[in-house]
Amino acid sequence: MSSIRVxxxxxxxxxxxxxxxSQEKALFRRLLRRESRDxxxxxxxxxxxxxxxxxxxxxxxxxxxxSTLLSILARTMVPTRGTVATAGTVSSLLELGAGFxxxxxxxxxxxxxxxILGMSQKTVAERFxxxxxxxxxxxxxxxxxxxxxxxxxxRLGFSVAAAADPDILLVDEVLAVGDESFQKKSGRKMREFKxxxxxxxxxxxxxxxxxxxxxxxxxxxxxxxxxxxxxxDAVGTYIRDVxxxxxxxxxxxxxxxxxxxxxxxxxxxxxxxxxxxxxxELEGGGxxxxxxxxxxxxxxKDPVFGFAIHDLDHTLCFGSNTQMADFHxxxxxxxxxxxxxxxxxxxxTGRFLLSLSIHSQDHLTSYHRxxxxxxxxxxxxxxxxxxxxxxxxxxxxxQPEPEHQGS
Amino acid sequence: MLKTIRExxxxxxxIRNMVLRNLRVRYKGSVLGxxxxxxxxxxxxxxxxxxxxxxxxPIDLPELLIGILAWTFFATCLxxxxxxxxxxxxxxxxxxxxxxxxxxxxxxxxxxxxxLSLLVLAGFLAVSIIFxxxxxxxxxxxxxxxxxxxxxxxxxxxxxxFLACLNVYFRDTEHLISILLLAWFFMTPIMYPxxxxxxxxxxxxxxxxxxxxxxxxVSLYRFVFLGTAPPAAxxxxxxxxxxxxxxxxGTAFFLRxxxxxxxxx
Numbered sequence: 001m002s003s004i005r006v007x008x009x010x011x012x013x014x015x016x017x018x019x020x021x022s023q024e025k026a027l028f029r030r031l032l033r034r035e036s037r038d039x040x041x042x043x044x045x046x047x048x049x050x051x052x053x054x055x056x057x058x059x060x061x062x063x064x065x066x067s068t069l070l071s072i073l074a075r076t077m078v079p080t081r082g083t084v085a086t087a088g089t090v091s092s093l094l095e096l097g098a099g100f101x102x103x104x105x106x107x108x109x110x111x112x113x114x115x116i117l118g119m120s121q122k123t124v125a126e127r128f129x130x131x132x133x134x135x136x137x138x139x140x141x142x143x144x145x146x147x148x149x150x151x152x153x154x155r156l157g158f159s160v161a162a163a164a165d166p167d168i169l170l171v172d173e174v175l176a177v178g179d180e181s182f183q184k185k186s187g188r189k190m191r192e193f194k195x196x197x198x199x200x201x202x203x204x205x206x207x208x209x210x211x212x213x214x215x216x217x218x219x220x221x222x223x224x225x226x227x228x229x230x231x232x233d234a235v236g237t238y239i240r241d242v243x244x245x246x247x248x249x250x251x252x253x254x255x256x257x258x259x260x261x262x263x264x265x266x267x268x269x270x271x272x273x274x275x276x277x278x279x280x281e282l283e284g285g286g287x288x289x290x291x292x293x294x295x296x297x298x299x300x301k302d303p304v305f306g307f308a309i310h311d312l313d314h315t316l317c318f319g320s321n322t323q324m325a326d327f328h329x330x331x332x333x334x335x336x337x338x339x340x341x342x343x344x345x346x347x348x349t350g351r352f353l354l355s356l357s358i359h360s361q362d363h364l365t366s367y368h369r370x371x372x373x374x375x376x377x378x379x380x381x382x383x384x385x386x387x388x389x390x391x392x393x394x395x396x397x398x399q400p401e402p403e404h405q406g407s
Numbered sequence: 408m409l410k411t412i413r414e415x416x417x418x419x420x421x422i423r424n425m426v427l428r429n430l431r432v433r434y435k436g437s438v439l440g441x442x443x444x445x446x447x448x449x450x451x452x453x454x455x456x457x458x459x460x461x462x463x464x465p466i467d468l469p470e471l472l473i474g475i476l477a478w479t480f481f482a483t484c485l486x487x488x489x490x491x492x493x494x495x496x497x498x499x500x501x502x503x504x505x506x507x508x509x510x511x512x513x514x515x516x517x518x519x520x521x522x523l524s525l526l527v528l529a530g531f532l533a534v535s536i537i538f539x540x541x542x543x544x545x546x547x548x549x550x551x552x553x554x555x556x557x558x559x560x561x562x563x564x565x566x567x568x569f570l571a572c573l574n575v576y577f578r579d580t581e582h583l584i585s586i587l588l589l590a591w592f593f594m595t596p597i598m599y600p601x602x603x604x605x606x607x608x609x610x611x612x613x614x615x616x617x618x619x620x621x622x623x624x625v626s627l628y629r630f631v632f633l634g635t636a637p638p639a640a641x642x643x644x645x646x647x648x649x650x651x652x653x654x655x656x657g658t659a660f661f662l663r664x665x666x667x668x669x670x671x672x
C-alpha cells in the first residue's frame with residue numbers, strides 16, 4: 001500500500017482578472033461563473049504514487065506546478081479533477097513559523113504554531129524541551145518574538161515543525177534556512193527523518209540536494225509529469241532540457257528562477273568583457289564586468305549584492321558578495337547601480353549561468369534574486385579540461401643519480 | 408452541523424491558543440491592558456448620555472450601557488470577521504487546519520471581552536441600585552442570560568463566517584461593512600428605547616424593523632438585566648429563527664467555499 005497515491009489529478013486556476021479585462025467585467029464574469037480565456041491548468045493528469053519510507057523529489061522549472069502539487073498534497077487546495085489519497089498523518093514544512101506573532105514570546109509561539117500544525121497541547125508540552133534545545137534559543141524563549149533576529153525566528157519555526165513527527169513530510173525548499181551551521185543541523189534532521197522511515201516529498205531547485213537526498217524524482221513541466229524514475233536519470237533529463245533551452249539562444253530559459261520581496265528590484269544588467277564590449281562570448285582569462293541597475297522602492301539598510309556562476313549541471317563554480325568582500329553599502333534608496341569586475345576569469349570554454357542576488361545582511365530576506373538567469377558563454381584558448389583553467393607550467397626534473405648503498 | 412462541531416472540538420487546542428493570542432496581542436504594551444475592556448464602554452456610555460441629553464432624547468443610563476455593550480460585541484466581531492481569512496494568506500494557503508477555526512477563535516476572544524464587560528454592567532447596576540435608588544425589575548430573568556448569549560452567538564457566528572468568506576471573493580466587503588454597521592447601529596435600539604421606535608413607526612414598519620435580529624438581542628439583554636418587557640412574542644420568535652438560520656446558512660456558505668480559499672488568496 002502506498003503512502004501517497006495521486007491519480008489523474010488536474011488543477012485549474014481561475015484568474016481573477018484576465019489580461020486586458022476591466023475590474024467590472026471580471027466581477028460579472030465571476031458572478032456568472034463564466035470561464036475566462038486566461039484560466040489555466042497548473043497541473044494536468046498527474047499520476048504517481050509514493051511508497052512508505054520513500055523520499056521523492058519534485059523538480060521542474062518555475063511555474064511547472066510543483067508548489068501547487070505540494071499544496072494539494074498538504075490539503076490546503078483541492079484538485080479540480082482526479083484524486084489524492086494519503087495514508088498516515090501529513091505534516092508540511094511548507095510554512096515555517098505559521099501564525100507566529102511578534103508580540104508573543106517564543107514559548108507562546110511554540111504552542112500556537114504547534115497547534116496550527118495539528119499537535120495537541122499535551123504533545124507540544126511533552127516535546128517543548130526538545131524544541132527549545134533544537135532551536136538553540138536558550139533563555140530567549142521567554143522574550144517576545146519581535147526581539148529575535150530573523151535567523152532566530154526561522155530556527156524556532158523549523159524546530160517546532162521538526163517536532164511534529166508525521167508519517168508523511170512535505171518540504172518546500174526550506175532546508176536552506178538560517179545560517180550555515182543551522183542549515184547543517186536542519187539537513188541532519190531531515191536525514192534522521194529519512195532514516196526513521198518517514199515518507200518525504202521534497203520540492204527543490206537545488207539539484208545537488210535532490211541528488212544526495214532523494215530516492216526517486218518526479219519531473220514536472222507545464223503541469224505534466226514528464227519523467228518519474230531514478231534520481232540520476234531525472235536530474236540528467238532535466239539538465240539536458242535546460243541545456244537544450246540554452247542552445248536555443250537562452251531566451252525562454254526555463255530554469256531561470258527569480259524570487260524576492262522586490263523591496264529592491266534588479267532593473268537591468270549589463271554584462272561586458274574587460275574592454276567594455278558587450279560580447280556574446282567572453283574570452284577565457286579575460287575580465288568580466290557586470291553592472292547591475294537597481295531600484296529600491298523604500299530605503300533599505302545594509303543591502304548585500306551577490307553573484308554566482310554555475311555551470312549547466314548547476315555546480316557552483318564561483319560566487320561572492322559584498323559582505324564576503326567586506327564592501328559595505330550602508331543604505332540604498334531609489335535607483336542606483338552596482339558594478340563588479342572579475343579579473344582574469346579562469347573559466348574554460350563552455351556555457352555558464354550567472355545568478356544575481358540582492359538580499360539582507362542575514363541572508364534571510366531576499367529582495368530580488370535571479371538564479372541561473374544570465375547565460376554566459378566562454379571561449380578559452382587555454383589548454384586543459386574541466387570548468388576552470390589556470391596557466392600551467394610543466395617542468396621536467398632530471399632524475400637524481402641513484403645513490404650507492406653505503407658499504 | 409454535528410460533523411462541523413466535532414471537527415472544531417478536535418481542533419480545540421488550536422482554538423484555545425488562537426483565542427489566547429488574540430487576547431494577549433490586543434492588550435500587549437498598553438498600561439491599563441485588560442481594564443480597557445471595562446473602561447471604554449463606561450466612557451462611551453457617558454459621552455452618548457451627554458449628547459442624548461443635549462438632543463433631549465430620554466434614555467435610561469443602564470439601558471444605554473446594555474445597548475452599547477451588546478453592540479460593541481456585535482460590531483467588533485463583524486469588523487474583525489471580514490479580514491479574519493484575508494489577513495492570513497499564509498495560514499490559509501500553507502497549513503491544513505479547518506479554517507472555520509479562525510472566525511471561531513476570533514468570536515470566542517471577543518466573547519470573553521464581552522463577558523468581562525458584563526461584569527462592569529453588574530457593578531454599574533449594583534452602584535445605581537444601592538446608591539442612587541435605581542429600580543431594576545430583574546430577578547428570575549437573569550436565568551435567561553445563557554440562552555440570550557447563545558442566540559447572540561448564533562447570529563454573530565453566522566454573519567462572521569459569511570463575511571469572512573465573502574471578503575475572500577470581493578474585497579469590497581471590507582469597506583462596505585463599516586457603512587453597513589453604521590446604518591445597522593441606528594436601526595437597533597441602542598441610543599433610544601425600543602418604545603420610541605414603536606411610537607414613531609407605523610405598525611407595518613415596526614414589524615419590518617423587528618426583523619432586525621439585533622432588535623431582539625438588545626431587548627433581550629435589557630430584559631435579562633433590567634426586567635423590562637421582552638419584545639412581543641411574534642417578533643421574538645422571528646428574530647430567533649433569523650439568528651439560527653443565519654448561523655446555519657453562514658457556516659454552510661463558509662464550509663462550501665473553504666476548499667477554494669487558497670486558490671483566491
